[in-house]
Structure formats: structure tokens, C-alpha cells
Amino acid sequence: MRSLSAILFAFLVFQSCNSLNPACGSARPAPAIASLSATTITFAEVQQGFVLTVNGSHFVSSTVGEINGTALSTLVTSPTQLQVTLTTTLITAPGTASVTVNTPSGTSGDLGCTSGGTSSALSLTIT
Numbered sequence: 001m002r003s004l005s006a007i008l009f010a011f012l013v014f015q016s017c018n019s020l021n022p023a024c025g026s027a028r029p030a031p032a033i034a035s036l037s038a039t040t041i042t043f044a045e046v047q048q049g050f051v052l053t054v055n056g057s058h059f060v061s062s063t064v065g066e067i068n069g070t071a072l073s074t075l076v077t078s079p080t081q082l083q084v085t086l087t088t089t090l091i092t093a094p095g096t097a098s099v100t101v102n103t104p105s106g107t108s109g110d111l112g113c114t115s116g117g118t119s120s121a122l123s124l125t126i127t
Contacts, residue, residue: 034056069100097125
């Protein structure tokens with residue numbers, strides 16, 4: 001009975017904190033982006049297929065890069081870096097694009113655990 005009380009107490013205290021909640025061990029953390037390999041590129045570079053590197057944290061194999069909310073084919077090179085190729089299929093003219101990364105939710109169940117999510121956005125200017 002005593003150990004059940006301790007588990008219940010730990011669950012109630014730590015239920016929304018993935019790093020401390022032992023029941024959240026399999027939950028995927030939300031990704032975060034810190035910088036882009038370039039913040040301004042030319043439309044000519046897009047026409048050639050520009051490889052954009054996104055630097056951040058909590059990237060996993062299922063994390064995808066997004067431009068203006070559209071998921072791109074993504075190469076995750078490490079937990080802190082991924083690459084996407086920008087083409088005219090997605091970017092059709094000069095302007096500003098919103099870059100985010102998304103990790104699909106994991107299988108944390110209903111334990112008060114967050115899992116996956118979309119990062120905040122950084123802007124990419126195409127001239």
C-alpha cells in the first residue's frame with residue numbers, strides 16, 4: 001500500500017513534466033529550432049534546389065521540416081540538425097517563407113505527457 005501511495009504521489013506531482021514523470025519515458029519531446037543555415041537566399045538558388053540546414057534540438061527520425069506549413073522530404077542528420085531541399089515546386093516566387101519542424105506525437109497514452117509537436121517559426125527571405 002505504501003509503494004502505491006508513493007507512485008500515485010509522484011504521478012500527481014510530475015504528471016505534466018516529461019523529464020521528471022517516469023510514466024513519460026517513451027514520449028517524444030517537442031522539437032525546437034534555433035537557426036537556419038541561411039536567412040536570405042535568392043530565387044535562383046531555389047531554382048537550383050537549395051539545401052537548407054535547420055539547427056535546433058529534439059530532432060528524431062520522424063521529425064519533418066515544413067515550409068509555410070507544408071511538410072518536406074527531410075534528412076535528419078543528428079538530434080540537433082536536419083536538412084530540407086527547397087525547390088520551385090513549393091516556393092514559386094520571391095517572398096518570405098515560414099520554416100518550422102514537426103515531430104508527430106508518440107504513444108504516451110493519457111498520462112499527462114506531451115508528445116511531439118511543432119516548433120516555433122523562423123523566417124526565410126527569398127529575394
